[in-house]
Amino acid sequence: MIVIIKEKAPELLSCFKCSEYFILWSPRKATRVAAHLPVNAPDLCERAFFRIVYAMKWFNIPPELVINVDQVGVWVLPNNSYTFHEKGSHQVDVVAKDEKHCYTALTASTASGAFLPFQQVWARKTAGSLLSQNSPRMKDAIHHGFHFASAASVTSPWSHFSTFKTMKEWIIHILVPYYLSVIESNPDLPSDQKCILFINIYPVHTSKDFTSYVYAEHPFIVLIFVPGNCTGAFQPADNSRSK
Template sequence: MIAVITERAPQLFDHELGDGTRFRCTESFWSLRTGTRTAQKHPANWKDIVEAAFLREASCIRDYNIPAALRVNTDQTQSVYAPGTKTTWNEKGVKQVDISGKDDKRAFTLVPSISASGEVLPMQAIYKGYTTQSCPSPHTPAYIEAQKLGFSLEPSGTETYWSTLETMKNLVNKIIAPYFEASKAKLGMSEEEKKHQHSIWKIDCWSVHRSDEFLTWMKRHHPNIIILFVPGNCTSVFQPLDHQAVRPSRSRC
């Protein structure tokens, strides 16, 4: 290892550290470390904020008589095509460990949803690009199965793979609203009852979700869907999917 570094980066041996010492390629100086990043910081009064959000949700359930099947939580997560290693060699004792290229990934956004009754809804996947050529080919393994399950695979229409206002509208029209209507039928509601029955959709307080354009669109086209926001920087304690599904899956990558 020393020979490789000497050949490819000899300047490292002339670099002085903060304590006046120089780089040394020894096991006492370096160790194999896992990459780290600053943890999400909760607001100082996060317990009060989460309690208020909980009471708001409880009051909606009580006032509108909303059963578990009509309460859905949606999250968004980055899905990397080929996850790399999370470890690197770094100086012993260093608390913050950055891995070069770790965030330079080819990925897509997966949008999972689950009801309070435990039913997993079809997922939406957002791919970078402007046409369906950016999405998986119909010849991709499991593509037909995904279509039968109601998965929505679509381009972002931008230079990123993040959800947009349009993809959020598609999510509601193709997945969220149809699920609520199907669930009302399963619950044995009459056509008249379906018209007046409310549902709850819990999502992050992301800028697109909170935009006047999106909220106005929801009120106009889906007035019986009540949107409840997960308080900012509280997803790890009040976002069911983030706490029980998305975050654990990230830690296994």
């Protein structure tokens, strides 16, 4: 506002102060209606917990093979969801709040405290959308097993969210090598040892394509889902790792 006054009528600023008090603005956070916890959330979370317990006991699954997966969006250009708006406002829009110049980081950790290498998912369809092989520390990332993938979304070329394609690549390039390393390091585990994949109930995860692929190609994986709208209460990564 001050910039506009200086441009249109700079003489006004000689006797007028464009204060926050004058314009009745205060710092406000951009707001949208969020999903609420279901009324039976405690029951849903308890059921999910006992699914994990039952699978661990029935298949003799060690903590190293109880794997929690989550995705988090990371902005290339970080932005702040706070702005100035009239006091008392309940619905506040922020320019560029929905800016999509970002990528999805797929992170995974185990019940034993180990971290799996990260997967970074970018929009578009080709390797040209990924980071350059000459990027700083790229060799270190590759050495540690990080995986870089293009989403190749069928709904939007600008979407960076995980897709069936990137989830398959994550299993092949990150989960399977980790799983095999655990089997090799523990001679007491059978070659067909089961592992638990505790994952959000996103459409890409519950799709027939993904579940059929897991059951057919990787039968050692036991899929257990975080109850719907309960990620804030029962997704370990949301409550610790991604923050």
